[in-house]
Amino acid sequence: MPSERPGWTPAAETQTGSPAPLPAGWRWDNSYARLPEGLHSSVQPTPVSQPRWGIFNQDLATTLGLDGNALGQPGQVGFFVGNRLFEGSEPIAQAYAGHQFGNLARLGDGRAILLGEHLDPQGRRWDIQLKGPGLTPYSRGGDGRAALGPMLREYLMSEAMHALGIPTTRSLAVALTGEPVFRETTLPGAVLTRIAASHIRVGTFELFSAMGDIQALKTLALYTLQRHFPERADDPKPGKTLLEEVIERQSALVAQWMRVGFVHGVLNTDNVALSGETIDYGPCAFIDAYDPATVFSSIDRQGRYAFGNQPKITSWNLARFAEALLPILDPDEATAVEVAQACLEAFPARFQRNWLAAYRGKLGLLTEEDGDAGLIEELLGWMHSTQADFTQTFCMLRPIGPGQSESTAPTLNTDQENMTHSESTAPDPKFFDWHQRWNERLQRQSLPLPRVLECMHRNNPVVIPRNHVVQAALDAASEQNDWTPFHTLLAALRSPYQEAGAPDSLRNPPPPGTPRCRTFCGT
Ligand code: AMP
Numbered sequence: 222m223p224s225e226r227p228g229w230t231p232a233a234e235t236q237t238g239s240p241a242p243l244p245a246g247w248r249w250d251n252s253y254a255r256l257p258e259g260l261h262s263s264v265q266p267t268p269v270s271q272p273r274w275g276i277f278n279q280d281l282a283t284t285l286g287l288d289g290n291a292l293g294q295p296g297q298v299g300f301f302v303g304n305r306l307f308e309g310s311e312p313i314a315q316a317y318a319g320h321q322f323g324n325l326a327r328l329g330d331g332r333a334i335l336l337g338e339h340l341d342p343q344g345r346r347w348d349i350q351l352k353g354p355g356l357t358p359y360s361r362g363g364d365g366r367a368a369l370g371p372m373l374r375e376y377l378m379s380e381a382m383h384a385l386g387i388p389t390t391r392s393l394a395v396a397l398t399g400e401p402v403f404r405e406t407t408l409p410g411a412v413l414t415r416i417a418a419s420h421i422r423v424g425t426f427e428l429f430s431a432m433g434d435i436q437a438l439k440t441l442a443l444y445t446l447q448r449h450f451p452e453r454a455d456d457p458k459p460g461k462t463l464l465e466e467v468i469e470r471q472s473a474l475v476a477q478w479m480r481v482g483f484v485h486g487v488l489n490t491d492n493v494a495l496s497g498e499t500i501d502y503g504p505c506a507f508i509d510a511y512d513p514a515t516v517f518s519s520i521d522r523q524g525r526y527a528f529g530n531q532p533k534i535t536s537w538n539l540a541r542f543a544e545a546l547l548p549i550l551d552p553d554e555a556t557a558v559e560v561a562q563a564c565l566e567a568f569p570a571r572f573q574r575n576w577l578a579a580y581r582g583k584l585g586l587l588t589e590e591d592g593d594a595g596l597i598e599e600l601l602g603w604m605h606s607t608q609a610d611f612t613q614t615f616c617m618l619r620p621i622g623p624g625q626s627e628s629t630a631p632t633l634n635t636d637q638e639n640m641t642h643s644e645s646t647a648p649d650p651k652f653f654d655w656h657q658r659w660n661e662r663l664q665r666q667s668l669p670l671p672r673v674l675e676c677m678h679r680n681n682p683v684v685i686p687r688n689h690v691v692q693a694a695l696d697a698a699s700e701q702n703d704w705t706p707f708h709t710l711l712a713a714l715r716s717p718y719q720e721a722g723a724p725d726s727l728r729n730p731p732p733p734g735t736p737r738c739r740t741f742c743g744t
């Protein structure tokens with residue numbers, strides 16, 4: 222296969238030297254647009270009548286080596302709705318398929334346009350994509366547009382995930398179009414500028430596999446290896462290498478979601494990025510009370526994408542990826558299936574390893590013991606049965622310090638009422654028993670208390686985007702044009718592990734009796 226390298230050029234630097242810097246620091250090098258036609262279609266954004274700024278991410282602009290002051294000016298907003306094009310961009314819509322709730326469908330960027338790729342000063346390559354800029358050849362029955370609320374939701378959630386240290390696409394801007402979009406009600410239209418390591422998905426491979434286009438599969442596999450796993454780009458078996466690497470990144474990603482209580486909500490294969498970034502913030506939300514069956518999405522009636530199902534469904538999605546790769550895993554079909562199976566069988570152990578590492582961190586365990594998984598599961602079982610708040614429980618866990626005994630130490634550093642949905646504040650013997658065993662475990666690792674606490678602080682966020690708070694902030698911005706709650710929440714979410722700072726109103730669970738929020742795909 223390496224001898225069949227296709228005619229794409231991996232990076233402009235290797236061809237012509239670095240692309241020349243353009244105004245505001247842009248350095249475009251659109252390698253995906255250079256891939257053969259069929260993988261994408263050229264398309265122009267549809268201009269809108271009255272663009273105006275919603276929000277611009279100065280911080281991210283700086284990370285990307287862009288002049289945020291110049292780009293965030295009132296006169297520049299046209300670029301962020303697609304009325305104007307940055308010099309050097311080459312807008313395309315990407316072709317892909319996807320298993321949506323288990324059924325394969327032909328999709329593609331129906332309401333997104335990839336402007337191109339920007340190379341930052343460190344040489345990292347970023348997709349710059351507009352979400353909601355009008356019709357594309359893949360829009361099917363849709364309008365190619367997005368509403369302000371869901372785009373602000375993506376901005377908030379993706380930036381929160383980034384601050385939590387979890388791989389994710391990011392949000393550079395939300396601009397209003399000045400035009401309505403028609404959903405169940407009439408809503409203000411908006412365009413999000415999404416930044417991603419790439420937008421190559423499991424579904425991208427599924428499309429060309431379903432079409433029997435082996436050449437496109439090979440091209441994509443080599444391109445993806447070069448772009449995301451360059452150190453293994455010359456491996457003799459690129460299909461297998463890619464499968465192994467993607468399995469590793471997905472197992473790490475889903476373990477991180479489980480660490481912070483994140484429910485993606487629509488884990489269709491078109492929403493699984495091979496870069497290992499969290500992508501497509503539709504109906505996602507964070508759990509309050511711990512319950513693995515938690516579902517927020519209004520369309521996920523069977524709980525397919527419930528919180529606790531995410532590892533299993535990721536494994537299912539990876540099996541679809543392996544299937545799509547079969548034609549390039551080995552010329553002999555039976556051997557290809559064996560290779561795929563061997564790779565897939567590694568997932569449960571990889572996930573378990575990443576999950577254990579994450580949860581050991583949450584409990585301040587810096588060493589490993591066989592019983593750790595059991596200890597963690599017991600705590601989770603207790604949290605489930607008492608409807609304890611996931612985030613606050615971990616924040617309030619306190620090891621017994623030197624000179625304290627179990628009976629004098631505060632086991633949870635707060636009143637239970639604040640922490641759980643139940644009204645009961647009675648001491649809980651089950652928790653007490655668990656706490657004692659956790660402390661014995663901590664003592665066996667013989668590490669100073671500050672190290673344990675530092676580890677716990679690093680792994681247990683204090684502030685997460687709680688649904689009731691997020692919804693209130695989005696409603697205020699999109700319905701009353703009051704952006705203060707949105708900015709206050711965003712600022713708190715930028716330092717999720719800091720004890721000081723965020724007001725209780727942003728940190729506390731919803732008041733008892735608050736109905737679980739329903740979320741929507743925003744289409
Ligand atoms: P999503 O639920 O955002 O992952 O989208 C699934 C598919 O539907 C993708 O192919 C999208 O491009 C497409 N889609 C979602 N919303 C729209 C829309 N308003 N117009 C056109 N296509 C859309």
Ligand code: MG
Nearest residue numbers: 491492500501
């Ligand atoms: Mg999607």
